[in-house]
Amino acid sequence: MSPLNREAKIPGRIVISWGMSGGILFGMVATLLTMTQQLPGYDFFVTLSGTFVFGALAGLGHGLVLAIFARPADTSTGEALKQAAIGLLYALLAVPVGYLATLWIGFAFYFQLEPTVGRLAGAVIGGWIGVSVLVWTAWETWRAVRIIVSRWPDFVVVAGIVTVVFLVLVWFFNSFYPYIFEGAYNLRQAIFISGGISVLAVGPLITLAFVGLRRLAQLQKLIRRLENGE
Numbered sequence: 077m078s079p080l081n082r083e084a085k086i087p088g089r090i091v092i093s094w095g096m097s098g099g100i101l102f103g104m105v106a107t108l109l110t111m112t113q114q115l116p117g118y119d120f121f122v123t124l125s126g127t128f129v130f131g132a133l134a135g136l137g138h139g140l141v142l143a144i145f146a147r148p149a150d151t152s153t154g155e156a157l158k159q160a161a162i163g164l165l166y167a168l169l170a171v172p173v174g175y176l177a178t179l180w181i182g183f184a185f186y187f188q189l190e191p192t193v194g195r196l197a198g199a200v201i202g203g204w205i206g207v208s209v210l211v212w213t214a215w216e217t218w219r220a221v222r223i224i225v226s227r228w229p230d231f232v233v234v235a236g237i238v239t240v241v242f243l244v245l246v247w248f249f250n251s252f253y254p255y256i257f258e259g260a261y262n263l264r265q266a267i268f269i270s271g272g273i274s275v276l277a278v279g280p281l282i283t284l285a286f287v288g289l290r291r292l293a294q295l296q297k298l299i300r301r302l303e304n305g306e
Contacts, residue, residue, distance in 0.1 A: 087143035087156045088163025090220055091136060093213035095167045096174035098135020099128040100206050103178035105268065107185050114265070124182045125175075132171050134276060136164065141280060145228060146220030174209060177202035230286040238279045245270035 106127035109115040115123055140160055147156035180202030184195065224231050249266035 085148075085151075085159050086216070086219065086223070087147055087151075087159040088166065089216050090143040090146060091139040091160050091163035092167045092170050093209065093216050094139025094142065095132050095136040095171050096209045097213040098138070099132030099171060099174050100178050100209060102131025102134070103128040103182055104206075107182040111186055120183070120186055121179075124179065128175055128178050132174070136167060138275070138280070140164075141283070142217070142220055142224075145283075146223045148223060149227060173205065177205040177209075181206055230290070234279070234282050234286060237282050238274050241278045242270050242274040245273060 103124055106115060106123055110120060110123060143160045143163070144153065144156050147153070147159075151159075180198040184199035184202075221231075246266050249270060250263065
């Protein structure tokens, strides 16, 4: 068994994969938006690097939350936090690899570089790294979701609420885009912004609310048992 499987296990692997995938996905989105002139292209390196850092941090944060909820039944919260912390240490080595891959892919697409051997090799290697990381993240996320569904009864409700909020936001931006985007509007913007709000803000807030309500219900049950002398 590798050190990653032995020490980090599922929580750690989720943190690593989400950190890398978050940076890669945000970097690719920034590349597409810059190519379509929806983001300024005067300093593409800064734009690509900034969006990668933001995506990686967002991925690490959300991966950490997912890792805690997706811990196996025989793993305590403290042990899951320890495994996630080990994953963060591994991420210090893994995320820069994702950054280099993102740079190769982004610059190859944006500047449409002449096909020299070095540029093509870098783009191919970067592309394979990016695809491999995304596939790995999807696999780890699927395993995590299966654990969450089996252990957390509120998962379906929270996922449903987040989906409804996403669809309502897309409809809202589509209906009032002249007052929000000042004319520079397309459906991709609405979907991207709505998805970001739903995943980065609504999902965590709804999750915390449900966790708080369940803890409150447990506390009230405990108080009633103490009052009844049980």
